[in-house]
Amino acid sequence: RGWPEIPVLSLQAGRTMVSLQAGCAGLVAMSSGLSRRGCARLARSWALVLLSLSSAVAFIGPVDLGTAGGEFGLLSKAAITGDASNIIGDVGSSSAITLAELTMDSSGTYGVSTQVTGRTFAGSYAAPTPAMVTTALSDMDKAYADAIARPYTDSTFHNVMVGAIGGHVFIPGVYKFDTFVHIASDFYIRGSQGDHYLFKVTEYLSMAAGVRAHLIDDGSGQGLPQAANIVWQVGVYIVLGATAHLEGSCLVDAYTTFGAGASLNGRILSQGAITLTANFIATPPPPPPPSPPPSPPPS
Secondary structure: OOOOOOOOEEEEEOOEEEEEOOOHHHHHHHOOOOOHHHHHHHHHHHHHHHHHHHHHHHOOOOOOOHHHHOOEEEEEOOOEEOOOOEEEOEEEEOOOEEOOOOEEOOOOOOEEOOOEOOOEEEOOOOOOHHHHHHHHHHHHHHHHHHHHHOOOOOHHHEOHHHHOOOOOEEOOEEEEEOOOEEEOOOEEEEEOOOOOEEEEEOOOEEEOOOOEEEEEEOOOOOOOOOHHHEEEEEOOOEEEOOOOEEEEEEEEOOOEEEOOOOEEEEEEEEOOOEEOOOOEEEOOOOOOOOOOOOOOOOO
């Protein structure tokens, strides 16, 4: 009785704030016989324990794309059709691939096209290509299931701007939209190169013509967010308007259509057809293995 209140100890782990504020009565009940200084030490120790626990909860690891996230810029269970597009990466499909000047290698295991800097792989090609494509599509399905099962970070990451996200600045975390996302003006993804972002869209994702996603740094000196660490899980389809630009890997449950001149720094991994018209797809390198959550501080 009469002891001064122990100051608040606030520590940040990722995006989660842990605060511990203890009064003398609570500490005495927990630590009978401790001095005021001892009680203060105990309060700080509990704060550090809570910090380590919250760090594990707040840690946002990547969605593992498996072999679907290797060299593939486009991967689909349905037809892939492109017209005068530039695809940096491989193209894979269990169905037909229709690209300009597509010719088969003499081995019959892959194709090459003037539109693709990598190779094309279809389920109808010679062995072992069908098995490789099947494995990549299975990994795509696993990644989709992983993404859809992840809970959003907290209530502020749920239904941001009711899906009309133009102008918004996104920080690392898991976002959930219960319906569609329509982007009518430029938006921003802010953070550093080690941060991860997952956008879960229940219905469709559409971008108006000319709209762009921008990667901006958070001032930490750790570089820009990386497209390889951004994932869009979309429950129906993706449509980009002419000259629109998106960042990240797209896991799509239905079809994907890009308007003339639209571009993507990422991948399209789609259950349905992919239709391109003079588009630019740049496949980012896979992200490095995730670092483990911070260890609890030594006692």
